[in-house]
Amino acid sequence: MPASLAIALDIGGTKVEAALVDEHGAVLPSSRHRFPTGRGQSAEELAESVRSAIRGVLAMLSGPDAAFDAGLVRGVGIGAAGPINLGAGRVSPLNLPVWRDYPLRELVADTVHPVLPGIPVTLRMDGLCITLAEHWVGAAQGYDNVMGMIVSTGVGGGLVLGGHTVPGPSGNAGHIGHVEIGGHDDPCHCGGLGCLEAVASGPRTVEWANAQGWSGSTGEELAAAVLAGDPIAVRAVERAGRAVGRAIASAASLVDLDVVAIGGGFSHVSPLLFEHARAAVAERVEFGYVTRVLIVPSGLSGDGPLIGAAALIHRAALVA
Missing domain, CATH: 3.30.420.40 (ATPase, nucleotide binding domain)
Structure with missing residues (x-):
């Protein structure tokens, strides 16, 4: 017991x-x-x-x-x-x-x-909460400067800095889904343009792929299409992954992170999502404290x- x-x-x-x-x-x-x-x-x-x-x-x-x-x-x-x-x-x-x-x-x-x-x-x-979980028993064990991310129907996040949570005065610190990504003007439910959630969430990535001519309707179908080498699906995941990476680079530049652990249903769409995210972070060549950040899948499943x-x-x- x-x-x-x-x-x-x-x-x-x-x-x-x-x-x-x-x-x-x-x-x-x-x-x-x-x-x-x-x-x-x-x-x-x-x-x-x-x-x-x-x-x-x-x-x-x-x-x-x-x-x-x-x-x-x-x-x-x-x-x-x-x-x-x-x-x-x-x-x-x-x-x-x-x-x-x-x-x-x-x-x-x-x-x-x-x-x-x-x-x-x-x-x-x-x-x-997901950040606390990763820090406790997940992929971020042993690190004290952590961002957890959820990439799913929406995109969320949270921060543990110096070993303690950082909720902010309203409780919304770390809400990385509503960081705006340069070069995108996708409208977001929050009222912004080019927010990470509007670019890289599962439903919005499927919408973008549909606009390019892909005929599927779900993240699962998109994952299968990527695996089969469908060029539109592959580009859709690249677009989402690079947006995730650019947001992570911005966050790491701001608060100096050790590790980012990413979970959520759409994070499983393809390993390419993580590859493109890491490549986007690596472009910050003059900022070693940014490029050192580890981007890892959640260690906690569902x-x-x-x-x-x-x-x-x-x-x-x-x-x-």
């Missing part, structure tokens, strides 16, 4: 997932509960998906069939797509437009506290977001 547990909650543009995570960063497989989110849902439907995921976990902690001792639970960690309002516990995920300044921390607390009275509920942006949310509880000493 674990010595302590955290309830981890990950909320993104396509799903919400909750699980129990132990003090070693292991997700307890039988505890995972997933429900859909998405642009087509109302604000209340999104809220009910969150409640349902949490209730699935709580059912394992109470009643005659409880699988785990509720007394082991140290807190609830929430990783949510941004932007967030850290002080107020509210979220405004770009890919969930019906939630604007939504009181997510209150929703989770109201769901959890009837079963686990008074337990702490900690909210941070999902990019910061568990990273949940582990990161749990790290808000298990690694609370690092959480600013």
